[in-house]
Amino acid sequence: MSPETNTALMIVLIAAFLGIIAFLSYLGYKKTRDAKDYLLAGSSIHPFIMAMSYGSAFISTSAIIGFGGVAGRYGMGILWLAFMNILFGIFIGFRYYGRRTRAIGQSLNAHTFPEFMGKRFSSTKITVFIAAIIFIFMPVYTSAVLIGGARVMEEVLGISYSSALIIFAAIITVYVIMGGLRGMMYVDALLGTVMVVGMLALLVLTYSSTGSVIDTHKQLTDMAQLVPADMQALGHQGWTRMPVFNSPWWWTLVSSLMLGVGIGALAQPQLAVRFMTVKNDTELNKAICIGALFILLTAGGAYVVGALSNVWFFEHEGKIAVDAVGGNHDLIIPVFITKALPQWFAYVFTITLLSAAMSTLSALLHVTGTSIGHDFFGNMGVKINTVTMTKLGILAAIIASVILAFVLPGSFIARATAIFFGVCAASFLPAYTAAIYWKRTTRKGVWASMISGAIISMFCLAFLHRSESASLGICQAVFGRTELISNGVWPFVDSIVYSLPLSAIILIVVSLITRPETPEHFKQCFDTIKK
Amino acid sequence: MGADSIMLGLGDWSVAAAFYLNIIGAAFCVIFAWISTRKSKGE
Numbered sequence: 016m017s018p019e020t021n022t023a024l025m026i027v028l029i030a031a032f033l034g035i036i037a038f039l040s041y042l043g044y045k046k047t048r049d050a051k052d053y054l055l056a057g058s059s060i061h062p063f064i065m066a067m068s069y070g071s072a073f074i075s076t077s078a079i080i081g082f083g084g085v086a087g088r089y090g091m092g093i094l095w096l097a098f099m100n101i102l103f104g105i106f107i108g109f110r111y112y113g114r115r116t117r118a119i120g121q122s123l124n125a126h127t128f129p130e131f132m133g134k135r136f137s138s139t140k141i142t143v144f145i146a147a148i149i150f151i152f153m154p155v156y157t158s159a160v161l162i163g164g165a166r167v168m169e170e171v172l173g174i175s176y177s178s179a180l181i182i183f184a185a186i187i188t189v190y191v192i193m194g195g196l197r198g199m200m201y202v203d204a205l206l207g208t209v210m211v212v213g214m215l216a217l218l219v220l221t222y223s224s225t226g227s228v229i230d231t232h233k234q235l236t237d238m239a240q241l242v243p244a245d246m247q248a249l250g251h252q253g254w255t256r257m258p259v260f261n262s263p264w265w266w267t268l269v270s271s272l273m274l275g276v277g278i279g280a281l282a283q284p285q286l287a288v289r290f291m292t293v294k295n296d297t298e299l300n301k302a303i304c305i306g307a308l309f310i311l312l313t314a315g316g317a318y319v320v321g322a323l324s325n326v327w328f329f330e331h332e333g334k335i336a337v338d339a340v341g342g343n344h345d346l347i348i349p350v351f352i353t354k355a356l357p358q359w360f361a362y363v364f365t366i367t368l369l370s371a372a373m374s375t376l377s378a379l380l381h382v383t384g385t386s387i388g389h390d391f392f393g394n395m396g397v398k399i400n401t402v403t404m405t406k407l408g409i410l411a412a413i414i415a416s417v418i419l420a421f422v423l424p425g426s427f428i429a430r431a432t433a434i435f436f437g438v439c440a441a442s443f444l445p446a447y448t449a450a451i452y453w454k455r456t457t458r459k460g461v462w463a464s465m466i467s468g469a470i471i472s473m474f475c476l477a478f479l480h481r482s483e484s485a486s487l488g489i490c491q492a493v494f495g496r497t498e499l500i501s502n503g504v505w506p507f508v509d510s511i512v513y514s515l516p517l518s519a520i521i522l523i524v525v526s527l528i529t530r531p532e533t534p535e536h537f538k539q540c541f542d543t544i545k546k
Numbered sequence: 547m548g549a550d551s552i553m554l555g556l557g558d559w560s561v562a563a564a565f566y567l568n569i570i571g572a573a574f575c576v577i578f579a580w581i582s583t584r585k586s587k588g589e
Contacts, residue, residue, distance in 0.1 A: 252557070
């Protein structure tokens with residue numbers, strides 16, 4: 016087929032794909048009658064739709080392309096992250112956070128994560144603070160995912176990056192604003208299904224292009240002597256082995272990826288709100304099954320394919336993957352797909368990537384919109400209808416994200432995800448956990464934990480953790496060096512290792528020395544939780 | 547069956563363990579969901 020035919024075929028495929036999305040969004044719009052429908056999908060979503068929506072909001076283009084590429088560089092040790100995603104993101108998330116969040120949220124009539132926290136501690140200021148944190152940091156993460164989707168459209172449709180960005184943002188804005196959370200979750204179920212099919216096909220094609228499962232692994236193991244000296248110096252021992260214990264790469268893999276992204280997922284407002292969309296605990300338990308299989312096939316699949324691409328690149332080009340793509344590991348998965356797999360698969364994979372980007376973006380935009388419209392201005396005395404406020408908030412969020420997508424430097428984009436996850440984990444996770452489990456938690460304890468968590472993690476990002484501090488340039492401007500402590504492995508230890516425990520300790524200490532909430536309030540919060 | 551096969555041809559035990567734990571973890575979630583659904587139907 017000629018390039019013109021390929022582009023025409025791709026345009027037809029994408030148009031059909033967008034047509035189905037428009038139909039599903041319309042279905043959501045038709046069933047949306049009030050604010051609860053718009054913000055929480057009426058709390059009556061089917062467990063399959065909820066799990067697919069949670070999973071597809073969680074796994075974005077950067078997870079497939081970015082982390083798949085990281086696997087091409089670091090190797091299969093990153094499979095521990097996929098396991099953490101299943102254990103924390105799905106099982107512990109749904110079973111131990113989801114049940115209580117749903118029960119307490121319904122008792123308190125909370126529609127969003129900031130509102131949930133504010134009502135749990137009888138403080139609209141907490142709601143406003145969390146909404147502000149979300150609105151300040153979420154667009155940075157949103158812009159990273161937006162750029163990923165726009166780059167795919169630019170590459171496939173042959174249009175300029177600016178046009179791709181505007182078109183992509185416009186499509187998502189329309190279906191998020193029109194359909195509310197219900198329409199979005201219907202669309203997410205479709206996008207999630209596309210992602211599972213696409214990633215499963217990618218995994219099967221990758222193994223079949225390099226040999227049987229064990230033979231392919233053995234070939235990759237035998238390539239250990241090809242690890243370049245500079246990567247060996249950082250702790251790399253081969254693509255089927257963990258890095259050397261306590262080496263810079265070991266800390267990056269364990270602290271930034273496994274802990275930062277693995278545990279950080281529990282404190283993501285766009286994911287937590289989905290727990291409140293199902294009818295009962297049984298529906299949540301059913302969703303665990305779908306969610307776990309989704310993560311196994313999408314995240315696990317991307318990490319395995321990224322690492323195994325080294326075998327194909329070495330066999331066909333005589334180079335390891337990262338060298339074959341000129342050192343930029345973000346290109347490993349796209350280049351591998353283009354060169355190693357059949358052309359028809361490039362079309363399937365394009366739709367898979369667009370699905371991953373759209374589902375995450377819609378979730379981020381909806382939660383930022385509800386935070387700014389419903390939680391922030393709604394509590395600042397602005398008297399406009401909740402749904403209208405939220406729609407305006409979504410519009411503000413997309414405008415902020417598009418502007419950021421135009422102005423942020425390329426090298427900063429990959430860091431955006433780490434910054435958002437780090438700040439969310441340190442600011443929200445101890446407070447959120449205590450909100451649903453520890454009755455002795457006080458409002459002052461939560462304030463102290465959230466503020467200290469935000470400050471400590473932002474300080475670490477700006478002055479201690481090299482990959483962020485070097486990108487931000489604040490430490491360089493103030494102290495004339497990329498990080499304050501350059502000794503040993505310190506520049507590679509992620510902020511979550513100290514900001515999260517410190518935030519938790521501060522919450523416990525301050526709660527124990529301040530006055531507890533009233534027994535009536537506990538009764539309202541906890542009485543509906545099934546033992 | 548040699549240790550190499552049990553380890554799926556991977557270079558060290560911790561990576562092989564991660565590979566297996568992903569599959570075991572997902573299978574556990576499927577079984578958990580199935581049992582809890584059966585229990586709730588019985589109630």
